[in-house]
Amino acid sequence: MPSMPSTPSMPSSGRVTSGLAALAALLADETRARFCLALLDGRAWTAGELARHAGVAPSTASAHIDRLVEGGLLTAERQGRHRYVRLADAQVAHLIEDLAAQAAPEHGRPDRPRTLRAASAAGALARGRTCYDHLAGRLGITVTEAMTERGLLRQDTGFALTDAGLRWFADLGAPLAPSGRRPLARGCLDWTERRPHLAGLAGAALCRHALETGWCVRIGSTRAVQVTPEGERALAELLGLPATALR
Amino acid sequence: MPSMPSTPSMPSSGRVTSGLAALAALLADETRARFCLALLDGRAWTAGELARHAGVAPSTASAHIDRLVEGGLLTAERQGRHRYVRLADAQVAHLIEDLAAQAAPEHGRPDRPRTLRAASAAGALARGRTCYDHLAGRLGITVTEAMTERGLLRQDTGFALTDAGLRWFADLGAPLAPSGRRPLARGCLDWTERRPHLAGLAGAALCRHALETGWCVRIGSTRAVQVTPEGERALAELLGLPATALR
DNA sequence: CCCACGTTGCGGTCGCGACCGAAGAGTCCG
DNA sequence: CGGACTCTTCGGTCGCGACCGCAACGTGGG
Structure with missing residues (x-):
């Protein structure tokens, strides 16, 4: 409810603000973030693959994919009983790369691997x-x-x-x-x-x-x-x- | 709890993922998004100015600023009874610009102004x-x-x-x-x-x-x-x- | 033709976080 | 040194959304 700026400010600020917040909210969930990072390989994943990759139930993954597609970050394509999903375009990929780069300045110790594999x-x-x-x-x-x-x-x-x-x-x-x-x-x-x-x-x-x-x-x-x-x-x-x- | 990728994937994927989600969460709130967009003018705002600008209580704004500073998006500097706040650096500014650009492809009708002013x-x-x-x-x-x-x-x-x-x-x-x-x-x-x-x-x-x-x-x-x-x-x-x- | 599997829709639960108001700490001014 | 101002801290409320299980739907293989 307190969405009224009490100070007259940037024109179209309301739309841009809520757009920015909505876009960020898509990536603010750990599961959705994991999806997007996985999809950064540029290929198409099925809904089930993404669900297993992120460790959530298929129904949960399906809902997340819907939201990401709705938000324009992903595009989906049905083929038989599969639903292939990929990043919408290069701009989206670049955006996620930039965010990940900004989010991970932990460049000291890049998470030592546990196993030989x-x-x-x-x-x-x-x-x-x-x-x-x-x-x-x-x-x-x-x-x-x-x-x-x-x-x-x-x-x-x-x-x-x-x-x-x-x-x-x-x-x-x-x-x-x-x-x-x-x-x-x-x-x-x-x-x-x-x-x-x-x-x-x-x-x-x-x-x-x-x-x-x-x-x-x-x-x-x-x-x-x-x-x-x-x-x-x-x-x-x-x-x-x-x-x-x-x- | 389901933070284990069941598929062996990107190394340090866990850290990057949670970092990305945490960063996005900072911008996923409408009030914080409004703060960041306001600060895109490159100048320093006081906590109170931001609170009035976004239409929230000073206490609420204070907590938001803490989170944004903690997350590395903002830097704060105390001067007398004021707390001046600005974007952390040019990289952050650029990131927010990119996000806003991606979030607002509504370039058809840029939100017609209501008043002459x-x-x-x-x-x-x-x-x-x-x-x-x-x-x-x-x-x-x-x-x-x-x-x-x-x-x-x-x-x-x-x-x-x-x-x-x-x-x-x-x-x-x-x-x-x-x-x-x-x-x-x-x-x-x-x-x-x-x-x-x-x-x-x-x-x-x-x-x-x-x-x-x-x-x-x-x-x-x-x-x-x-x-x-x-x-x-x-x-x-x-x-x-x-x-x-x-x- | 039926069964297995990938996928989706629907309740229902639960925890996180955004918000406010009131009271406290610090600062500038008369 | 008291009053006005800015900002912060603390409880407490409330709503949104992430999650699961279960049931339904559609496809493809045997």
């Missing part, structure tokens, strides 16, 4: 992974830094591809065209490396190209990726990266 | 305002676009100053030096214009310079700003902006 999984993720639709982890950072050093990417005065960078992508067979409202290049703060890696249309194109041409492959069905021998050769040739930098 | 205030804000520590509104967009056209700023492949842009700032008497983790230039989506304006260190330097040299002045004690005749002359000379573009 967990340790090796953590290592694989730190080495290389996908972040929504682009590359992250040491792999993502290494590639981004190499592109910067080679003058393909400019990070000192912002974050943008250079003309040489545009040509590089074209030569690669993955020409970039401005599309919609998504920027060609943007920095995405890496969780494990605490430095920005390449995101945006260029990051997505590079990741897609790397997976399609076999430069890297997914490990199992996780978001972790591994560079292949061909990938090492290609990156050495195109970016001057020594093979050892990618292991 | 409100209409003129809304008009002034749309013409020019500060957004945390840089310029926004039509003023911010116009300047940003002019800088882009003049080759000082590159937006087609990302968002970065050019070398000419660096020189432009140096000639202005506001040389830019990379500092800490804040980027020199970054795009900040404008609420009213739906296009990015210049933020980051360069945006802050430009705004500071504009206010110090009298290119623009604040209207009353709001975040709205107005271009002065000197400002028109300077911007015409430095960016080729016709005076009519700024009214």
Whole structure:
């Protein structure tokens, strides 16, 4: 009830305020937050998978998914008896990344793994992974830094591809065209490396190209990726990266 | 209790998840959201001002401020019997901007003002305002676009100053030096214009310079700003902006 | 065709947190 | 040194929402 600002303030402040609060409320629940972070791998999960992942009853998960879809964070698609769910778009993914980065400045001790299995999984993720639709982890950072050093990417005065960078992508067979409202290049703060890696249309194109041409492959069905021998050769040739930098 | 992911997933997933949920919970309350949006003007408010602004009791506001400070979104500073409160840093400001932008895609009809006074205030804000520590509104967009056209700023492949842009700032008497983790230039989506304006260190330097040299002045004690005749002359000379573009 | 499984809808329970008012601590001023 | 002001602390109330179990629905496989 006390939703009336007693001071005349920002116009449309009411709508923006309640919109902001409503959006934040979607992520304010631990279970929904877990859903969104899981979906940050860019793939589609079924409702049941998400329920098991978060450790809640299927009915609970279903209700949460409804709210997230309603709020525009997720999109759902029915296929047979499954309901596949994914993040709505790159903007949402980027928003959640930013929030997670802000929420986890605990970069001192990244939660020591308890088991050998967990340790090796953590290592694989730190080495290389996908972040929504682009590359992250040491792999993502290494590639981004190499592109910067080679003058393909400019990070000192912002974050943008250079003309040489545009040509590089074209030569690669993955020409970039401005599309919609998504920027060609943007920095995405890496969780494990605490430095920005390449995101945006260029990051997505590079990741897609790397997976399609076999430069890297997914490990199992996780978001972790591994560079292949061909990938090492290609990156050495195109970016001057020594093979050892990618292991 | 169901905090165990039944699927082995992201390492440190627990911590990140609860951190994300806790951070979002801070903004999930309408009153706290109103506080943060008010503080987006970049200035320090007293606890009482925020309480009146949001229409809650002082005791309620005090508790909210505690939580926001505890969560790292705000910093507080006691001065006499007042407690001045501001956003913690530019990163927090940017995060809230992004969230607000995502939360308010209602760009069809921006909440028609009810009174003449409100209409003129809304008009002034749309013409020019500060957004945390840089310029926004039509003023911010116009300047940003002019800088882009003049080759000082590159937006087609990302968002970065050019070398000419660096020189432009140096000639202005506001040389830019990379500092800490804040980027020199970054795009900040404008609420009213739906296009990015210049933020980051360069945006802050430009705004500071504009206010110090009298290119623009604040209207009353709001975040709205107005271009002065000197400002028109300077911007015409430095960016080729016709005076009519700024009214 | 029926059974198993993934998914959804419906009560019902329970705990967290947003709110206020009143009283207390600290500060500035006459 | 007392009064006006700002802010904080403390109890106590109340409503929202996260959760589960159970039952129903639909799909796909045997």
